[in-house]
Amino acid sequence: MDWHVNDTSTTPKSLPHLKSLVSNIITRPGFDPKAFEGFSAEREQARIDNLHNNPASVIRVQDPWTAASPLIPLCPPTTVTYPNVSSLPSFPVDGMYHRTILGLIKSALSEPAAEQFHLFPFEQYWQPSSGPPQRIYSEVYTSPAFLDEHRAIRESLLAKGITAESVVVGLTMWSDSTHLTQFGSASLWPVYVGFANQSKYTRGKPSTFSSHHLAYIPKLGATFEQVYFDVFNEAPTRESITQARRELVHAVWLVLLDDKFVHAYVYGFDWVYWDNITRRTFPRIFTHAMDYQEKVLLACIKFLAFCPCPRCLIRKAQIPMLGTAADDHIRATQPRFDNEQDQYDIKSIRKQVYLKGVSLASKTVKAVLGRKSWTPIRSAFSSRLFEHGFDYLKVIVPDLLHEFELGVWKAIFIHLIRILTAYNSEKVIELNRR
Incomplete structure (x- = not known):
């Protein structure tokens, strides 16, 4: 067989590449020559060039990336009212690329690294030379929260007469808006998922590829203001733009927390693990680490407002007490938690703002939501998982x-x-x- 190369610049690489093709692909036992039947280099090149528009045409995987355009409602001016929520104009935000959470979980459980996952939580102790043993708090899978969750699921299954082994797959989420270049405005907002069943000493090594990309959150886009003007014949206020950005973040999470994930969260799914044992698997979110700017978005509170903390109701004037006994008392006795009363307040204010023409900066909004610094947004996590016992405010943890x-x-x-x-x-x- 003659090996012709038209581009002389690639000649030094041609023979090594040919040898690699033969030794690493064609002569391997699992290679099927029939795979080349009907092969067209021009067609494959065109598919690669079209990757951005149609990734699935080139990359076929069980856990594919998909594009979505989440819809956000437009917050109308104070002179505009609407009869109901369905009549509100909306704005589609393009550029969201994501995987499904359930698909990501199944993909991770299929990897060789899953053999190192701790499927069942346990308590860990250190026995000193003298004195009683001391409890060690080191990994998520040895924490009281993980043990309590596993015990609750196990008891629930036994009450239903299900005796199959149950596994809690702990999700540790992390997100950060990243500036890509030293000069310019190019940026990405990725969301990563790790697995609490895996030791943190493994998860912390970049070489283990233990952080799985879940999604990229898009920006509101430069066309938002023009679309807003076209709909209402006036430019959006600063408060309206801020509200739209809040809506976008939770619209993205509403896409990610889809029905399949919620079903798996409630009822679990059967999975054949590496030891060929089928176990009922339940995904659970244990942590979500972010910087403060993102925490206020996910916690649905205002940035550095009257109650600036996403975890408790400490007031801004009380922050200098940090580290004191009084500060510890506030954290212990005044935690934030998702509840129906706050949900009702947020829902009533949203009705006033979006349907009755009440300004976001009005005294009405401040009087109802200002006491705890809430914003007129209900968390996507609350919308999807509150009825199933999940409190999204408990998983927001420090990002050191x-x-x-x-x-x-x-x-x-x-x-x-x-x-x-x-x-x-x-x-x-x-x-x-x-």
């Missing part, structure tokens, strides 16, 4: 990378040096020595 380690610690350390210098400049020398 953004809240402390990346830049905050540097600023704090500089500030401490300034305080030390103001107190006694010679102490800086002692600090350097230590």
